[in-house]
Amino acid sequence: MRLNFRFAIVSDLHIALPHTIWDNPNRFHLVEVSIPVLEIILEHLEQLDLDVLLLPGDLTQHGESENHAWLQQRLAQLPYPVYVVPGNHDVPVPQKDGHSIGLNDFSHYYGKCGYENPDRLYYTCEILPGVRLIGLNSNQFDPEGKQLGYMDDAQLTWLKGVLASAREELVMVMIHHNVMDHLPHQSSHQLGRRYMLDNGPVLLQLLRNAGVQLIFTGHLHVQDIACDRGIYEITTGSLVSYPHPYRILHFQMDDRGRKQLRVESHRIEAVPGWPTLAQTSREWIGDRSHPFLLKLLIQPPSSLPLQQAKELVSSLRYFWADIANGDAMFNFPHFPPATRAYFESFSAMGPDGTPQAIDNYATLVL
Numbered sequence: 001m002r003l004n005f006r007f008a009i010v011s012d013l014h015i016a017l018p019h020t021i022w023d024n025p026n027r028f029h030l031v032e033v034s035i036p037v038l039e040i041i042l043e044h045l046e047q048l049d050l051d052v053l054l055l056p057g058d059l060t061q062h063g064e065s066e067n068h069a070w071l072q073q074r075l076a077q078l079p080y081p082v083y084v085v086p087g088n089h090d091v092p093v094p095q096k097d098g099h100s101i102g103l104n105d106f107s108h109y110y111g112k113c114g115y116e117n118p119d120r121l122y123y124t125c126e127i128l129p130g131v132r133l134i135g136l137n138s139n140q141f142d143p144e145g146k147q148l149g150y151m152d153d154a155q156l157t158w159l160k161g162v163l164a165s166a167r168e169e170l171v172m173v174m175i176h177h178n179v180m181d182h183l184p185h186q187s188s189h190q191l192g193r194r195y196m197l198d199n200g201p202v203l204l205q206l207l208r209n210a211g212v213q214l215i216f217t218g219h220l221h222v223q224d225i226a227c228d229r230g231i232y233e234i235t236t237g238s239l240v241s242y243p244h245p246y247r248i249l250h251f252q253m254d255d256r257g258r259k260q261l262r263v264e265s266h267r268i269e270a271v272p273g274w275p276t277l278a279q280t281s282r283e284w285i286g287d288r289s290h291p292f293l294l295k296l297l298i299q300p301p302s303s304l305p306l307q308q309a310k311e312l313v314s315s316l317r318y319f320w321a322d323i324a325n326g327d328a329m330f331n332f333p334h335f336p337p338a339t340r341a342y343f344e345s346f347s348a349m350g351p352d353g354t355p356q357a358i359d360n361y362a363t364l365v366l
Contacts, residue, residue, distance in 0.1 A: 002255060003131065003170060004252050005250075005251055006050055006248065007249055009216060009234070010041055011057070011237065012238035013238075014059075014239065015034045015059060015060050020064050029241040033244075036273070036274075037244055037268050037277075044266070045248075050080045050248075052080060054084075054133075055083070056216050058090060062100055064099065065096075075112075075113060081113075082112075083133055085114075085135045087219060090139075094145055122134075122137045123135045124166075130168050132166050133171075136175040140152055156202065163209075163210035169257075170253070175197065175215065177196060178195050179233055180200070180204070184346060191296065208231060213366045214366070215231065216235075218238070219235070221238040221324055223324065223359045225358050237326070241324060242321050243282075244281065246268075247266070249262065250264075261363070262364075265359075285320055297339070312339070315334070316343070327348045332344060
């Protein structure tokens, strides 16, 4: 059979009605623009012959019930189906309190976005003839109430059954936390692994055994496409962070079973009241990334003395913004050799060590 469909991804919306926004001087993202940016994106998408919209988590800023209610009502007005999964910001507490919804409340808000069974935080459905989507939950809490990025055993058992019975030509998976490394040594670095699914290798093996080739994630606020032995993980940057991206994807399979996915990325440059949004948000990250970058310089593998790190950190002002933008190339000739090698390893390189620009625009042959 032939497959030919177009879908979009908008990630980490952090929707915040104005009266729910509270100031945080360390916040990297501009939640103030969440709703106007979303409206511009939806206006564009409604001009396309779009089949599906995927939202891989962090739909709201801090899991506020009124922000979830606003978003589900807005999504219900769209002319195409929308599918969501929860992010860590959507369910920041195990049980609802006076500020946020609880973990098990999430599915009750999004019954029309995949959660036909409100008693379960994961789902599967045939979103188009021959196309199955599996929406997973990567949010758990330990006995002390600390939030974890993890898939519990019950969900893994359920997933094995779904994969074993799936007969569609294409099976896609959506989950909030990253399953693959999108940054050098992400899964082993203390600043990077909090964005990872703790039992990601288990999930990857299940998907590999079942022949699944596409995973869609968010959380990291970075434009990146990673590949691990034939499985592609496409993570999409945040609607409220530089460069305010979203993706439009076109999947095709011909009569001979040859599959390809064409990926294109778009960005929001301005919204009402923010005529220089892209420039403003790039500077916003530059202003707030100093403590984070200083840690990268003084912690392994760089391990510079604090004073030397302070002398170099200004050179990294736009480092995280450039990573978030995708397809970045870095050159720090004035850094000590080991430190230079580490920071330049964040460049977009192919397996053979040559520059490779696939984070934003790519045709993936599956």
